[in-house]
Amino acid sequence: MSLVPSPRRSISIAALTGAVLAAAAAPAAAIEVVNDNQAVIGSQCVGIACSPTDPPPLTFQIHNNDTPVVRLQQSNGGFDPYTWDVAGNEANFFVRDVPGGNRLIFRAFPGARANGLVIRGDNVGIGTATPAATLDVEHADNAQLRVANTNAGSVSTRVLADLVNPGAPLLRFRDTSRGGQSGVAGPADGGLFVVRDAADGAPAALAVTPAGTATARGVLQQSADAALRGDVQPVDGGEVLDALRRLDLSSWTTAGDASGARHLGPSGSDFRTAFGLGAGDGAIAPADMAAVALVASQELALRLDALAATPGRAGATGPAGADGAAGADGAAGADGTPSRDVAVTLRRLEHANIAKGRTIRRLRAQQQATSRRLDALELQIAELVAGD
Numbered sequence: 001m002s003l004v005p006s007p008r009r010s011i012s013i014a015a016l017t018g019a020v021l022a023a024a025a026a027p028a029a030a031i032e033v034v035n036d037n038q039a040v041i042g043s044q045c046v047g048i049a050c051s052p053t054d055p056p057p058l059t060f061q062i063h064n065n066d067t068p069v070v071r072l073q074q075s076n077g078g079f080d081p082y083t084w085d086v087a088g089n090e091a092n093f094f095v096r097d098v099p100g101g102n103r104l105i106f107r108a109f110p111g112a113r114a115n116g117l118v119i120r121g122d123n124v125g126i127g128t129a130t131p132a133a134t135l136d137v138e139h140a141d142n143a144q145l146r147v148a149n150t151n152a153g154s155v156s157t158r159v160l161a162d163l164v165n166p167g168a169p170l171l172r173f174r175d176t177s178r179g180g181q182s183g184v185a186g187p188a189d190g191g192l193f194v195v196r197d198a199a200d201g202a203p204a205a206l207a208v209t210p211a212g213t214a215t216a217r218g219v220l221q222q223s224a225d226a227a228l229r230g231d232v233q234p235v236d237g238g239e240v241l242d243a244l245r246r247l248d249l250s251s252w253t254t255a256g257d258a259s260g261a262r263h264l265g266p267s268g269s270d271f272r273t274a275f276g277l278g279a280g281d282g283a284i285a286p287a288d289m290a291a292v293a294l295v296a297s298q299e300l301a302l303r304l305d306a307l308a309a310t311p312g313r314a315g316a317t318g319p320a321g322a323d324g325a326a327g328a329d330g331a332a333g334a335d336g337t338p339s340r341d342v343a344v345t346l347r348r349l350e351h352a353n354i355a356k357g358r359t360i361r362r363l364r365a366q367q368q369a370t371s372r373r374l375d376a377l378e379l380q381i382a383e384l385v386a387g388d
Helices: 237-246 268-275 286-309 340-387
Strands: 002-004 038-040 044-046 060-062 069-074 082-088 093-097 103-108 118-120 123-126 135-137 171-175 181-187 193-197 204-208 214-216 250-253 262-265
Touching: 237 268, 237 286, 268 286
Parallel strands: 002 038, 044 060, 123 135
Antiparallel strands: 069 082, 082 093, 093 103, 118 123, 171 181, 181 193, 193 204, 204 214, 250 262
């Protein structure tokens, strides 16, 4: 074993610098080979830019004018040969896979933030010296995680994030500005995918079955902001009502729904054909279906109002009512002293009135008999009509 007390002595250490020193511009006579173990007590500088007078500031320094490199080279010993370079310059610090096409598999650039990569125990931190999770990414202003497939020529559906757990794998969303308000999303019992509050045992606010049946714990609302509407057009209620009368409605089950629950309604294609609503034949917006019912109801209300305001056709005239009672007789005048001729005339008039009264009574009796016969005929006609 050789002890080298002087830190200023230039020496080649083949196990550390390998090809770097072989490429140095020093004359062949400057190469010194030490065929023994070696320990350096003090600091040491290796490289063509080392100072012959000033000791290196660190225990071991590689000083070169362009990209100082340490090469780790395996050439024999029963294993496949391989070479790695660890180097740095003004552009970056890197690890280079030499046999793999000199790819730079790890790089750090000048000005990188502190704690860019920290391994502590079982945890890895990016931006933190005390990672609190298996992978902990922190940033004071712009913490982001991005996964991108950059091969635009390879278009395919891919899983870019895979959460695997013996139980339900959940994503948690936490708002630190609202007292830690948080929610989770993920699978649940029965094959459901749920969104709920993060508290243990919290009920699902939204649950979706594998067949696509969605159940909201609250009220489902669709946007109806007038400011978001364009190309607003009037609606013909008569046309909507007529189309609704012709719309095919049926009862059905959903393919893939293990519960076999039945539903009632039109198909998406029939609804779109009838009313021209929606973006495609495979779905119906609840707001569109409700609006069709509202327009049809308005049209029916208008038609009922029109019927109420228009008198119908006059019916047949009914039978005459019974005669009213005779009025009371007026008071008799004072008796005069008629002359003989006047008295005769009065007697004649009295006889004439009596005859007229008999005629009137006879005519009234005839009228009543005729009325009874008419009533009987009407009854017979009604029975004949009913029999047909």
